[in-house]
Amino acid sequence: MAGSDPLPSWNEGSTKQSILDFVRGVTTAGEPYFVTPEERIAVFDNDGTLWSEQPFYFQVAFVFDRMKAMAPEHPEWKDNPLYTAVLAGDMKTVAAGGVKGLLELATITHAGMTTEEFAKIAADWIVSARHPKFDHLYTDVIYQPMLELLAYLRANGFKTFIVSGGGVEFMRVFAEKVYGIPPEQVIGSSIVTKFEMVDGVPVLTRLPELNFMDDNVGKPVAINMHIGRRPIAAFGNSDGDLQMLQWTSGGTGSRFGLLVHHTDPLREYAYDVSPLGKLEVALTEAAAKGWTVVDMKNDWNRVFAFEA
């Protein structure tokens, strides 16, 4: 690292310094809060933390595109106000359906095929669909400073995990290539899968039933289930990440919590409340607990790699 800046997209200041100080403290032998490499677990929310979540979660765009592709085979959808709203692009009605409505839409579009078939559908979509504002692939609408942070942590012996409310099998089709995070380190929401032999071939079939919702109190539960160690660093951007940050910072020794605050209406978006999430309680607790809050507008000199 000597002489080179591991976080060039981060402006100098207390935010960047808090990251550097934490990492130096837990990785320097002899320091009071030194942590052995195997305990250097860092967990990242995805939507709004590693990539954008506006104007709506990117996986919602995938759901809508799937609905449109499937609609010709489902004439009965015309009698369902939520389904017709999706097909008409009536986002207001869709938003009014809330998380419950979205879960229903996700379930019908994400089930009824094998895991391999689903992975192919998602992989085909992610290399072709484009973000409505930026006109780039969704996998380009990721935060350059967070990519640098992931690489910096890994270079310092950290194991980086995604812990997201997004669908685990959706994220896994791009997480390794885009974030350098392998499938076994991606934790997310899921629907039920069923093992069966079909014509002598073993398959996992995706069923239209929620298995686990990896949000809010679900995040520490999933961390414990999948990782089995308490992270020493957690990165989020909304109240859905609050319990993950609480759980992480509740351990002994040096702990790091960070919230990405979306304050840049020009280069990205400025919001505390989005149709499906908000940053409110966690922001108050950040002040009390000493978590780092990224002021995107002022702390990042670059948001996306595609910027001029």
Add this chain to the structure above:
Amino acid sequence: MAGSDPLPSWNEGSTKQSILDFVRGVTTAGEPYFVTPEERIAVFDNDGTLWSEQPFYFQVAFVFDRMKAMAPEHPEWKDNPLYTAVLAGDMKTVAAGGVKGLLELATITHAGMTTEEFAKIAADWIVSARHPKFDHLYTDVIYQPMLELLAYLRANGFKTFIVSGGGVEFMRVFAEKVYGIPPEQVIGSSIVTKFEMVDGVPVLTRLPELNFMDDNVGKPVAINMHIGRRPIAAFGNSDGDLQMLQWTSGGTGSRFGLLVHHTDPLREYAYDVSPLGKLEVALTEAAAKGWTVVDMKNDWNRVFAFEA
């Protein structure tokens, strides 16, 4: 590896050769079935595959010891035939209760505390309880040839996972030290945990309710959920591992399946059918699918490290 035998406890012969041939084939660049390191996933059952499972699953011994420790606070247990059978050491009655009875016992002894409290209870037990036949710690009653196999695979770029019907939080207290398998690579059965703040402190409380049974058809489901890649090698010893081996060997390219057959009544045990599991369907399918079957008596020149 040049000049030294990576598997010294394995006798020369077709069993050992099948392992060496498989590993050479998937790790040698230019070979038709070469596999990149990140796809080198190997999954291991635990009970009867990495350590012994006789005269009963070691975790059952833990359950019984917990019952005895908890009994003074539960005078009402005297009215329950299953509970009194455990306290009286009446294994016949306990066995007659089957998996259902054991699950009930596991649930009442494994719930009602935080995850950290449970880990301490399990860790204290595992460093003190002794196996009834061998009079060694249970963590000494592990198969030396399988330890060599784990190390050999890892030396060849494999990531090794446990995928066991045993309790995930029970196995994690010893798996890293004993097998070199970190908590995040241990997959097992689980009960429900709940995140809550207790006096301002975040805890995960263990509830008396089964969350997931990682056996039979559950194993490929858990592999997909936790790892998100199909393994290229799977190691088991009973029909409970059948679907894991089917799922593993159902992929393309070179695949390796192995069953440990308990054929040594002197150094270990000889059985196809145990009170809670059997090796029957999987043994037949091994012949049809070309899976390797370890004849413990003849294929291993050493079973346990504590042997003279």
